[in-house]
Amino acid sequence: MDFFKVTSLEEAKKTLQKQFIEIFSKKEIVPLGESFGRYSASKIVSKDSVPSFNKSTVDGYAVKAESTYGASESIPSMLTLKGEAEMGKENKYTINSDETVYVPTGGMIPNGANAVVMIEYSEVLGEEIFLNTSVSHGENIIYKGEDFEKETVLLESGKRIKPQNIGSFAAGGITEVEVRVNPSFYIISTGDEVKDLGSELRPGEIRDINSYTLEALIKECNCQLMGRVLVGDDLELLKEEIKKGIENSDILILSGGSSVGSKDYTCRAIKELGGEILIHGLSIKPGKPTIIGGIHGKLVIGLPGHPVSALMVFKALLGEIINTDRGIPHRMILQKDIHSTPGRTTYQPVIIEENFAVPLHGKSGVISLLNRAFGYTIIPSDKEGFNSGDTIDVWPL
Incomplete structure (x- = not known):
């Protein structure tokens, strides 16, 4: 006999996001340095253009490209050195076709220049510079906004913030980032037969696998675990721990007790504490007997006791909601x-x-x-x- 009226995985996820929207939509603003590994809660937009000025990618001489056309070692172009750019300062020079300005790597290009000749292809004779190679328009220059323009979207909402993202945020003048606040968890592992690590096992007893596995999954999602406890087959003790769980966390996970055996108290405990069973049975393999309920706005999930089922249902149901950016398979x-x-x-x-x-x-x-x-x-x-x-x-x- 099938005791479950199963719900599809997609419908279950929609139910979670609709019924517990306050849990999954929390946001906060954090300093840039604390945003690594978090998920963006809104589009992150550059405040500035990068670079904010035309700059040289080499040490060399800023020129009008056309003044070097045809230049070679035997017939170099001769230009007048007008001055030198200083790093970190505005380049106020303006050059004509017969003039050049020395610019270090990363330095600002003078007005009128549209290319840079590498210093290796130059000779200095007093105030005259001989250039023995030609350059094309734009060569060895990164133009203002070429990396990205002001108000460019650097990261879409719901994406995990990686080191390279933080670099682009810093370049774009972003000092604070709006991120999602991931839900906190409380784990209750149930069953008289389940014993904590370090216990001597008697016939019929098993070690607590699931709560340790679930703890690792929770940390993998960058969420906080507020507590983890073992409870035997005792309805009143279970209700007491559920109370603690919902008082101290956003999501309470019960491992075991999701089937229909006589000692599976999860559904009864939720109801007796004023909660509601939203789903009992998922059309997923493994993990069909999963329970989804709510108590006073807090999410309660009863996972199957089998380790593979518990892990897979967590990933399928919660992992994909919390980790909206799972990468590419x-x-x-x-x-x-x-x-x-x-x-x-x-x-x-x-x-x-x-x-x-x-x-x-x-x-x-x-x-x-x-x-x-x-x-x-x-x-x-x-x-x-x-x-x-x-x-x-x-x-x-």
């Missing part, structure tokens, strides 16, 4: 067929063998499955799988 050729259940989005672990993607099959309770996996591919709910030889997207774990 690897495009790989599949070596073997992958079969999927129609109507369920399947997250299939894969390994890489000789540049081919190979499906990694195993039960959802086997954590070594993911330890061996390079990543996973996603089979949409409207497909029955992929065939050997297909090119597929593989997302690294």
Whole structure:
């Protein structure tokens, strides 16, 4: 018998973003140096043009390009040295076709110049400069705004800020950045059989895998973990910990207790605390018995107890909302067929063998499955799988 009225993954994500918009839309302004690794909450726009003046890319002599045409070692162009540019200062010189100004790398180009001859191709005789090569218009010059103009969009909203982004922000005169405030988490791992690390295991007991895995996933998303606790099969104790969780975090995750067994108290605890069950059952493999609920505006998610299911559902449901910029997947050729259940989005672990993607099959309770996996591919709910030889997207774990 199927106890679940399953909801599609896309509908579940829409429900989260609609019902808990305050959790996923928080913003703050931080100094530029603190923005690395955060997600932009709005378009980031340059305040200045870069560069803000025409500058030389070499040490050399700024000229009108046409005054060098035909120049060679045997017939050099002879120009009058009018002066030297100083780094960090405005170049107030203006040159004519028979004049030149020395400009260091990064220095400002004088008015009238449209090229720079490298110093290696010059000879100095008093106030006369002999140039033994010709240059074309614009050679060895970066023009004002050539890198980017004022009010250029440097980063779209929802993108992860990388070191190179910070460099462009600094160049564009940006000192503060509006970023998303990632949600905070609280983890409750449930079950009499689940024991913390360091415990001596008796027959029938297992070590707590999921809360440590989930903690790592939360940190990978640049989110803060406010607490992590083990609770046995005791409804009142569970309710007390849920209260603590929702008081101290935005999102409460319960590991285990999402199925329909007699001791699976998650749904009952949520309801008895004045909450609501929004979804019980996702059309996803693995992870079908997932629970999504809310208590006083806080999001509560009941994940399956199987480690593979818990990790995959977190990535599919929360990881893709929090990490809006996941990068580009690897495009790989599949070596073997992958079969999927129609109507369920399947997250299939894969390994890489000789540049081919190979499906990694195993039960959802086997954590070594993911330890061996390079990543996973996603089979949409409207497909029955992929065939050997297909090119597929593989997302690294």
